[in-house]
Amino acid sequence: MIEHTSTIEATFQIEGRGCVLVPGIPRDADTHVKIGDHVYILDEHRDCIDTVIRGIELIRAQPRLKGFPILLPKSITKDDIAIGAELHIVEQSPSDGKQNKSHFDVGDNVNVLMNARNHSPHVGQITEKLWHHKFQLWYYYLRDSDGHKVSKRYTAADLLPAEKRTEP
Known part of the structure; x- marks a missing residue:
C-alpha cells in the first residue's frame, strides 16, 4: 500500500452528490488511486474521519489545481471537514496475485x-x-x-x- 498525504485547501458540497475535497489526489505523484480506496482525514485535534473515495473529479482547464479533487460518500458533509485538515489516501497497490506488504507485524x-x-x-x-x-x-x-x-x-x-x- 502507498499513502498520499496532503492538506485540504477547500471543500465543496454538491447537492445530490456529496462533499468534494481539494486538492485530493496529487497530480505530481505516480498514482493508481481508484474509487473505493481508503481515505482518512485528521483535523488539528487529531480526530479522524475514516471513509473511502466515492468519485474522482476530473476538471478540465484547471492546471493550477495541485491535484484531482475527490468525492466522499454522501454521509460526509462539507461541515464535517475543516480546511487545513490532513488528507491521507491509502492507495491499494495493483495486485499481481501476491499479498500486499503489511503496515504492521505481530508484536x-x-x-x-x-x-x-x-x-x-x-x-x-x-x-x-x-x-x-x-x-x-x-x-x-x-x-x-x-x-x-x-x-x-x-x-x-x-x-x-x-x-x-x-x-x-
Missing part, C-alpha cells in the same frame, strides 16, 4: 485512532494479522495493555504505531 505496539469506526481507545500489541482477499487489505487483532484480547479487527488506517516494539 508491534499500536494505538487505535478514535474515529467513526472506533469508539473505544485501545493501546495494545498486534497478536495476529489476516489478509482479506476480497478487500485486498490486512486486518489486525490486538491484545490491550492489560493482556486482554480485543474482539474487534482493525485495518492499518485504524492504527498508529506506538513508540516501542516488543518481541512476542
Whole structure:
C-alpha cells in the first residue's frame, strides 16, 4: 500500500452528490488511486474521519489545481471537514496475485485512532494479522495493555504505531 498525504485547501458540497475535497489526489505523484480506496482525514485535534473515495473529479482547464479533487460518500458533509485538515489516501497497490506488504507485524505496539469506526481507545500489541482477499487489505487483532484480547479487527488506517516494539 502507498499513502498520499496532503492538506485540504477547500471543500465543496454538491447537492445530490456529496462533499468534494481539494486538492485530493496529487497530480505530481505516480498514482493508481481508484474509487473505493481508503481515505482518512485528521483535523488539528487529531480526530479522524475514516471513509473511502466515492468519485474522482476530473476538471478540465484547471492546471493550477495541485491535484484531482475527490468525492466522499454522501454521509460526509462539507461541515464535517475543516480546511487545513490532513488528507491521507491509502492507495491499494495493483495486485499481481501476491499479498500486499503489511503496515504492521505481530508484536508491534499500536494505538487505535478514535474515529467513526472506533469508539473505544485501545493501546495494545498486534497478536495476529489476516489478509482479506476480497478487500485486498490486512486486518489486525490486538491484545490491550492489560493482556486482554480485543474482539474487534482493525485495518492499518485504524492504527498508529506506538513508540516501542516488543518481541512476542
